[in-house]
Amino acid sequence: MIAVDGPAASGKGTIATKLAALYGYPVLDSGLLYRAVGMRVLAEGGDLGDAEHATRVARTLDPASLENPEVRTRAAGEAASRVAAYTPVREALRDFQRTFAAQEPGAVIDGRDIGTVIAPQAPAKLFVTATPEVRATRRWKQLTGQGEAVSFEDILADIRIRDERDSGRSDSPMVIAPDAVLLDTTQMDIDRAFDAARRIVEAARASRP
Numbered sequence: 001m002i003a004v005d006g007p008a009a010s011g012k013g014t015i016a017t018k019l020a021a022l023y024g025y026p027v028l029d030s031g032l033l034y035r036a037v038g039m040r041v042l043a044e045g046g047d048l049g050d051a052e053h054a055t056r057v058a059r060t061l062d063p064a065s066l067e068n069p070e071v072r073t074r075a076a077g078e079a080a081s082r083v084a085a086y087t088p089v090r091e092a093l094r095d096f097q098r099t100f101a102a103q104e105p106g107a108v109i110d111g112r113d114i115g116t117v118i119a120p121q122a123p124a125k126l127f128v129t130a131t132p133e134v135r136a137t138r139r140w141k142q143l144t145g146q147g148e149a150v151s152f153e154d155i156l157a158d159i160r161i162r163d164e165r166d167s168g169r170s171d172s173p174m175v176i177a178p179d180a181v182l183l184d185t186t187q188m189d190i191d192r193a194f195d196a197a198r199r200i201v202e203a204a205r206a207s208r209p
Contacts, residue, residue, distance in 0.1 A: 002108040003115035006128035009135035011185045015197045016110035028100050030111030035071040038079025048082040058092035081162045087171040115177035124204035125180035
């Protein structure tokens with residue numbers, strides 16, 4: 001099991017996907033679960049401030065909804081940040097994530113609380129980060145590449161707000177697990193970041209009994 005945590009647009013999703021391909025493991029972007037919940041709440045005409053509605057959606061979430069392109073939009077990211085703050089929503093999605101993490105011979109999950117809450121027993125843990133400005137640039141390029149009309153300044157503001165929500169919530173805040181290895185990708189392209197991540201995982205695997 002490989003846990004890859006970190007803030008939005010740090011590169012953790014790409015790193016997790018590449019690690020999964022390297023080792024032949026299934027991969028889960030846990031953020032998509034919260035994005036799918038948020039977007040379904042909105043699709044049903046609900047209010048993101050309604051924790052009970054969000055919880056009902058989380059308890060009946062269809063994993064197939066993670067394939068919907070809408071869950072990768074800016075609106076979905078904002079919705080995810082809102083509903084992820086609700087403890088009942090997080091509880092409803094934990095069993096799914098823990099079952100995924102327990103697969104043999106292994107799995108890769110990226111998120112905010114994988115190494116601390118979902119799979120604290122994971123032998124390999126990374127916390128991937130970068131400066132807010134670099135992360136905002138990456139997300140801006142991603143969204144504009146998808147055809148969304150957004151400004152860099154708005155994306156940077158979103159990043160800062162999401163960081164505050166993710167690290168400040170009472171349930172499963174985004175923190176570095178004591179045994180996680182910090183990987184700052186600010187000055188790295190994806191190839192360098194992946195190589196660094198691979199070496200971290202290999203070191204963790206080599207240290208296992």
